[in-house]
Amino acid sequence: MVNIFDTANELAHQMVETDEYKELKAAVEALKADEIAVKLFREFQSSQAAAQQKAAQGTELSEDEMNKIQDMAKQVSAQPSIVKLMEKEQRMNQMIQQIDQNVTSPIRGLYADLFEAPADK
Secondary structure, rough: OOHHHHHHHHHHHOOOOOOOHHHHHHHHHHHOOOOHHHHHHHHHHHHHHHHHHHHHHOOOHHHHHHHHHHHHHHHHOOHHHHHHHHHHHHHHHHHHHHHHHHHHHHHHHHHHOOOOOOOOO
């Protein structure tokens, strides 16, 4: 019998050997070296999380909240270490999405015929 968790653990070990992971790790380390950028990054992440929570609850952001987030986004985009980190996060996320597509393809296959148009009789 296959132990799927052993396979997942092996995948995790292999992931840290990818260029995507290594580049993301380097970007995180570069960000950590810049105290100002770290503070801004944390504030921006916190503001985004709060905005997402409000949206999930169906609450609209005030104009002041929107302006604050937009201002922080401008500040973030002016920090090279944060921009580089976000680029590397995006590459890593693309790889994870491709892996997810591969892993979940058997499950999608189970449902495929449920969404096909019925054949004419």
